[in-house]
Amino acid sequence: MKLLNLKLLAFYLVLICFSQKLFAQEKTEEKEKVDHSYKPLTLKLDESGNKYIRFLTWHQFWVRSTQNNPNSVDIAGQPSDNTFDIGLRRSRVLMFAQVSPRFLILTHFGINNQTFRNGGITGANGKKPQLFMHDAWTEYKIADELYLGAGLHYWNGISRMTNASTLNFLAVDAPIFNWATIELTDQFARQMGMYAKGKIGKFDYRIALNKPFAADGLAEELPDDGIARNVLNENTAIQGYFNYQFFDKESNKLPYFVGTYMGAKKIFNLGAGFHYHADATGTKQVGQSEAELNDISLFAVDAFLDMPLGSGGITAYSAFYSYDFGDNYLRNVGIMNISGNGGNTQPTIGTGSIFYTQAGYAFKKFQNGTQFQPFAAVTYKDFEALNDPSTQFDFGANYFINGHHAKITLQYSQRPVYAAGNLDTSRGEIILQTHIWL
DSSP states (O other): OOOOOHHHHHHHHHHHHHHHHHHHHHHHHHHHTOOOOOOOEEEESSTTSSSEEEEEEEEEEEEEEEEOOTTOBOTTSOBOSEEEEEEEEEEEEEEEEEOSSSEEEEEEEEEEEEOSSSSSSTTSTTSSOOOEEEEEEEEEEEETTEEEEEEEEOOOOSOTGGGBOSSSOSSSSOOSTTSTTTTTTSSSSOEEEEEEEEEETTEEEEEEEEEOOOOSBOGGGSOSSSOOEEBOOOOOEEEEEEEEESSSOOOOSSSOBOSOOTTSSOEEEEEEEEEEEEEEEEEOOTTOSSOEEEEEEEEEEEEEEEEEETTEEEEEEEEEEEEEOSTTOEEEEOTTOOSBTTTTOEEEEESEEEEEEEEEEEOOOOTTSOEEEEEEEEEEEEETTSSSOEEEEEEEEEEESBTBTEEEEEEEEEEEEEETTEEEEEEEEEEEEEEEEO
């Protein structure tokens, strides 16, 4: 598979020079003993510090070279085999306040996926993206084992990765199918509703009753092609995720699960979750005048391991997803896709099954506190709408300058390409991410 072109070669040369600069900087810092320690941005509301406001902000910046899908075109409508671009994957601000031992309020807003071509306001290409609310909820403590909350929230069901923090991924990003209703019946993986969470011994749980966002059109307007599509409905959805934490307990103050601790903790968790939304899709068979309504019924089981190994630390995560959206349901997704007629899109979410595994090893820290962590991931998808299943791979490495607070990630991702429902070929993408959060 030929991926390299002149732009990509230049990208590699810049990366090599950048890497040499980093390691030269390390040696300088070893001599100067530069302090990279970090203290949370917290405003105390009383002398004890039990009442406080915590502030977080982060940016994830991508430089990419993408081998486009067949028949892709560039911004001028010309055939395009490869695309080089620079974009802002995420730019966020999060604040939460513990205003008393029993009350918590959280606000989270920002932008995502801004490129030179899209992500901005209508008519301005990629310019001037609109800030929007990601999370806005309040929470009340009933007991040590039970907290209740309500709002636009991220206390999701299905899997650990459906509740993943975007601050500390092992790979450069999530595989996206973990957010099964992304930007259809949810707002960037959030729905409005009520939730309960807590811990009972080593058992951790979260469950929510939500009012999903209205998506797509009326059932009677569906084409008679036997393909399930989202339809307008007013039904509530219920979701939950439950896991047993065998060793160290993870905090559930906030819903965001950590992707890798780099071996800093000893964790082994087994989990299972679900999402159920009645009559949320419709299917009209050939020749039928009325559509049949389908429930969205999603289920997953997973396992997460993170612990010291040798002089470093191992991280591993595996999940099996069983998705039912109705007959032949399928969504193609391409993150920050800037090319027409395909670009980097691929079959991502649909009725069928998905198996996903990722693993990485964080080597012992260098003398100046930086750390190196190579990783790999494999995904197997078997969707009802496609004739062939697919297997795809991701390879990369994290370079931690100051843990997850400042890191650089390089990743190569391979994706399947289908033609008329048959697996035809594959394409690749290289991503360099700079990531800082405070």
